[in-house]
Amino acid sequence: MGSLDRLLGRIWLDPEDPTALGLVRIAVVAVLTASLLTHTGAVAEYFSNLAPLQGEWAREAFPSRASVFFWIDDPWAVRAIFAVGVVAHVLWLVGRFTTAASIVAWIVWMSMAGRSPLLYSLPDQLQMVMCTLLMLMPTGRGLSLDARRHGPKPVPVWCRRILMIQIGTLYTATGFLKSGPTWHRDFTALYFTLVNPYNRHFDAAPFFAALQPWVLRPITIVVLWWEILFAAFVLLHALRSVLGRPRWFVDLRWPMLGFGVMMHVGIQIALYVAWFSPLVLSGYLAFLTPDEAKRLVARVTGRIRRRTAS
Amino acid sequence: MSLPLRLLHALVPTALAVAIVAPVLPPAYFGPIPGAVAKALLQISIKQTWGMYAPDPQRAQTYMELEALYDDGTTAMLAETADVEHGWGTTWAWRKTRMDIWKFYANFHPERRNDHRTWYLRSVCVREARTGHVPRKITMHHVKRRFTPPAKVAAGAPGLGAPDRRLITVAYCNTSPAREMIEADRRLHPELYPANPEVSEDVNPEVSPDG
Numbered sequence: 001m002g003s004l005d006r007l008l009g010r011i012w013l014d015p016e017d018p019t020a021l022g023l024v025r026i027a028v029v030a031v032l033t034a035s036l037l038t039h040t041g042a043v044a045e046y047f048s049n050l051a052p053l054q055g056e057w058a059r060e061a062f063p064s065r066a067s068v069f070f071w072i073d074d075p076w077a078v079r080a081i082f083a084v085g086v087v088a089h090v091l092w093l094v095g096r097f098t099t100a101a102s103i104v105a106w107i108v109w110m111s112m113a114g115r116s117p118l119l120y121s122l123p124d125q126l127q128m129v130m131c132t133l134l135m136l137m138p139t140g141r142g143l144s145l146d147a148r149r150h151g152p153k154p155v156p157v158w159c160r161r162i163l164m165i166q167i168g169t170l171y172t173a174t175g176f177l178k179s180g181p182t183w184h185r186d187f188t189a190l191y192f193t194l195v196n197p198y199n200r201h202f203d204a205a206p207f208f209a210a211l212q213p214w215v216l217r218p219i220t221i222v223v224l225w226w227e228i229l230f231a232a233f234v235l236l237h238a239l240r241s242v243l244g245r246p247r248w249f250v251d252l253r254w255p256m257l258g259f260g261v262m263m264h265v266g267i268q269i270a271l272y273v274a275w276f277s278p279l280v281l282s283g284y285l286a287f288l289t290p291d292e293a294k295r296l297v298a299r300v301t302g303r304i305r306r307r308t309a310s
Numbered sequence: 311m312s313l314p315l316r317l318l319h320a321l322v323p324t325a326l327a328v329a330i331v332a333p334v335l336p337p338a339y340f341g342p343i344p345g346a347v348a349k350a351l352l353q354i355s356i357k358q359t360w361g362m363y364a365p366d367p368q369r370a371q372t373y374m375e376l377e378a379l380y381d382d383g384t385t386a387m388l389a390e391t392a393d394v395e396h397g398w399g400t401t402w403a404w405r406k407t408r409m410d411i412w413k414f415y416a417n418f419h420p421e422r423r424n425d426h427r428t429w430y431l432r433s434v435c436v437r438e439a440r441t442g443h444v445p446r447k448i449t450m451h452h453v454k455r456r457f458t459p460p461a462k463v464a465a466g467a468p469g470l471g472a473p474d475r476r477l478i479t480v481a482y483c484n485t486s487p488a489r490e491m492i493e494a495d496r497r498l499h500p501e502l503y504p505a506n507p508e509v510s511e512d513v514n515p516e517v518s519p520d521g
Contacts, residue, residue: 052491057491166330173360177361198401
């Protein structure tokens with residue numbers, strides 16, 4: 001019984017300092033808030049009865065979805081709910097009334113994505129997923145106004161572990177789904193991604209074609225295997241944490257996450273992918289230990305203080 | 311905290327882990343479980359299908375071209391056609407709207423039924439009705455350009471192939487439910503409709519669709 005209890009604690013329930021989770025909250029909710037604000041000016045046209053697809057036909061078109069906007073569709077009511085959502089995001093970001101704010105923010109996202117799901121692409125899926133996961137976690141216990149008021153409280157280790165599992169699942173699932181010849185035979189997948197006029201930032205096919213044999217081809221292979229192996233990395237990282245981070249157990253975070261950072265920065269520079277890159281990189285903060293998060297926060301706040309003092 | 315209570319607490323992260331991992335498991339090994347979990351999560355707009363650039367990235371880009379035919383026999387190219395003319399350069403976030411994503415979904419599966427396309431075209435009927443001119447029918451063509459493989463581009467070929475245009479479908483604005491959608495929209499938002507008696511004739515239920 002005692003060993004089961006200890007295992008349960010190591011894997012899911014042991015308490016830890018809330019700084020790392022608070023840092024994830026700030027980064028992810030900042031991205032969610034920015035993404036939400038890009039709807040401003042088109043809220044009624046997207047989600048109210050001003051949309052060309054509205055009323056009973058909207059419900060018929062998307063029968064498997066739940067949304068407040070299926071039932072409240074007056075344009076000004078929809079705009080008001082959106083405005084409440086913006087306020088909820090700001091409160092969630094600064095960590096004031098965090099639990100209530102996160103629930104309201106989640107209801108607004110679910111309602112937007114449910115009312116008009118075809119306005120959201122595959123990269124947008126991650127917004128809804130991260131919003132839901134963070135809403136279910138005690139994210140206001142660290143780096144928040146709530147914590148400043150009531151004092152920081154520990155959070156269970158499962159919060160960061162669940163975020164790691166989410167990121168690992170995302171990469172490995174997509175790695176296994178990449179079964180076509182551009183990934184496994186010609187190794188031209190990156191080339192074709194970079195030259196797609198639907199989302200390319202640069203019209204430079206001859207340049208990318210020149211890079212194909214020496215640069216894009218090997219990177220295509222590395223990206224594929226990095227994605228496929230990411231879940232194994234998450235498992236090894238979790239095992240290392242459960243064992244108490246022994247010295248002999250090599251820390252794979254820097255090569256794995258370092259490559260991920262370079263890849264997503266590259267994607268962000270080369271392609272339009274909505275909010276995917278900043279969101280997934282915000283999720284990487286879940287791999288920081290609370291001590292590392294504290295050091296990072298201390299470094300950033302120290303730098304800000306020095307700047308404001310001089 | 312007692313062990314039973316801790317076990318109960320542990321159910322929360324365990325359920326979350328299942329909700330994250332189960333939808334991506336292969337149904338060939340896990341039967342109906344992945345689909346059932348995915349379906350339940352879809353109710354709250356959560357999707358765990360992560361098929362980015364899979365099984366291959368796009369090797370061609372397709373835009374829709376919409377041509378409206380009116381009761382007086384005149385025709386007009388609708389706003390979507392701008393993509394066919396200007397959509398082959400570069401893209402930046404400030405040039406995109408979320409409607410571009412719906413158009414992208416509406417272009418899926420040109421050979422078979424696509425509900426997203428059907429509802430998109432019905433929405434176009436409503437949007438056009440608000441201009442005062444209800445199309446009798448809207449003809450959708452796809453214009454597709456393939457991306458030239460890198461070896462050929464390196465040898466001097468252009469990055470994009472020649473446009474390939476083909477008929478996809480025809481939508482009628484004076485049949486159900488597009489007609490009812492227009493009528494309901496006009497009742498709800500009369501201010502969006504020009505005061506023009508001709509307009510009401512366009513949505514006369516007795517007008518039969520051609521073809």
